[in-house]
Amino acid sequence: MARQSASRAAQNLRNLAQRHGTPLFLIRRSVVREQLNRFRKALRRVEPFYAIKANPHPGILKTLVAAGAGFDVASKAEMEAALSAGAAPERIIFANTIKPAEAIATAAREGVLLTTFDSEYELYKIAEHSPKSRVLVRIKVPNIGSVVELSLKFGVDPSDAVPLLIKARRLGLTPAGVSFHVGSQCTHMENYVESLEMAAIIVRDAKLKQFPLEIVDIGGGFPIPHLDGDEDQFDKTARVIAREIERLFDRNLRIIAEPGRFISGPSATLVMRVIGKAIRENKHWYYLDDGVYGDLSGIMFDHAKYQFNVLRSGRRQLSTLAGPTCDSLDIIARGEDLPELEIGDIVYVNNVGAYSSASATTFNGIAPAKIVVVQ
Numbered sequence: 031m032a033r034q035s036a037s038r039a040a041q042n043l044r045n046l047a048q049r050h051g052t053p054l055f056l057i058r059r060s061v062v063r064e065q066l067n068r069f070r071k072a073l074r075r076v077e078p079f080y081a082i083k084a085n086p087h088p089g090i091l092k093t094l095v096a097a098g099a100g101f102d103v104a105s106k107a108e109m110e111a112a113l114s115a116g117a118a119p120e121r122i123i124f125a126n127t128i129k130p131a132e133a134i135a136t137a138a139r140e141g142v143l144l145t146t147f148d149s150e151y152e153l154y155k156i157a158e159h160s161p162k163s164r165v166l167v168r169i170k171v172p173n174i175g176s177v178v179e180l181s182l183k184f185g186v187d188p189s190d191a192v193p194l195l196i197k198a199r200r201l202g203l204t205p206a207g208v209s210f211h212v213g214s215q216c217t218h219m220e221n222y223v224e225s226l227e228m229a230a231i232i233v234r235d236a237k238l239k240q241f242p243l244e245i246v247d248i249g250g251g252f253p254i255p256h257l258d259g260d261e262d263q264f265d266k267t268a269r270v271i272a273r274e275i276e277r278l279f280d281r282n283l284r285i286i287a288e289p290g291r292f293i294s295g296p297s298a299t300l301v302m303r304v305i306g307k308a309i310r311e312n313k314h315w316y317y318l319d320d321g322v323y324g325d326l327s328g329i330m331f332d333h334a335k336y337q338f339n340v341l342r343s344g345r346r347q348l349s350t351l352a353g354p355t356c357d358s359l360d361i362i363a364r365g366e367d368l369p370e371l372e373i374g375d376i377v378y379v380n381n382v383g384a385y386s387s388a389s390a391t392t393f394n395g396i397a398p399a400k401i402v403v404v405q
């Protein structure tokens with residue numbers, strides 16, 4: 031049975047590659063919806079605001095608008111993408127702590143009033159260009175073991191959070207809450223536990239100082255399995271987060287999150303073909319029609335390790351995969367255990383939906399993959 035469905039899936043990939051050509055970036059809306067539902071079910075008190083940076087494709091955004099999700103935008107362009115996909119301004123958080131004045135002014139015009147900050151200088155800018163803003167202070171939290179560290183560049187020391195929120199109030203802004211990010215692909219759930227604890231202290235302190243906060247934003251970081259056999263840690267992590275939220279926060283406090291990878295990561299498959307082949311130092315090298323400059327840019331920017339699948343069987347040997355550009359940086363994987371491939375063979379990667387096409391570029395005149403959205 032399993033073999034039958036595997037061969038049906040293989041045939042399906044061959045047909046799609048035939049119809050659309052390669053490289054092909056295939057997004058499944060049904061998986062986007064499934065991931066959102068899974069998130070909501072595991073974290074009932076938490077409102078998901080999808081972090082568009084993970085994958086801004088309009089097909090994903092529209093699917094999420096229809097499902098009632100909110101959005102985390104990092105720039106004016108992402109804000110415009112969310113709005114044109116149909117998102118309501120009050121369902122958007124501008125969650126880049128450092129924003130150009132012009133982007134802040136656009137947010138004010140569009141009615142996107144919820145935003146994060148982590149510096150006094152930013153507060154002056156927000157007060158000038160969007161005085162009705164409701165601001166969340168982002169704190170620096172442990173990012174131990176996360177694949178992508180997100181507290182190096184951002185976040186204030188937790189002890190500075192309340193003084194900064196008081197400053198925000200003095201400037202006429204509404205101090206709305208506290209936010210953090212434990213690092214992307216976080217598999218060390220203590221990061222969430224400690225961060226929630228820090229946020230709770232700030233919420234308590236703000237209440238004592240007579241400005242009760244309304245929101246705690248727990249950021250992103252929710253992990254997905256990248257390779258077959260990786261442990262799926264989301265449910266375990268979510269159970270701990272849900273328990274801590276119940277323990278630490280009043281029912282009337284709103285908890286939001288900014289999941290990116292968890293929503294779009296599992297939704298896409300990248301289908302490539304072997305365009306060239308060589309033997310170098312006794313090893314097979316296969317050159318593919320997409321690579322590190324294209325939809326596998328996550329190797330550079332996301333520290334991603336992908337699983338490369340093929341449709342051919344046979345005796346396996348350690349091989350190297352490289353991308354199509356002239357740069358030696360464009361080596362995708364060394365020591366891949368693969369059967370001997372022929373020119374024209376398909377190589378595909380699952381779970382490649384996040385931080386991939388979002389940072390793909392055209393180099394050497396070689397464009398990233400065609401994106402096709404299916405149900």
Ligand SMILES: Cc1ncc(COP(=O)(O)O)c(C=O)c1O
Pocket residue numbers: 081083084102125126180211213214215249250251252288289290291292384
């Ligand atoms: C502010 C912010 N929110 C949310 C995210 C999404 O994180 P993830 O994809 O790990 O869920 C990121 C990722 O860089 C981020 O910087």
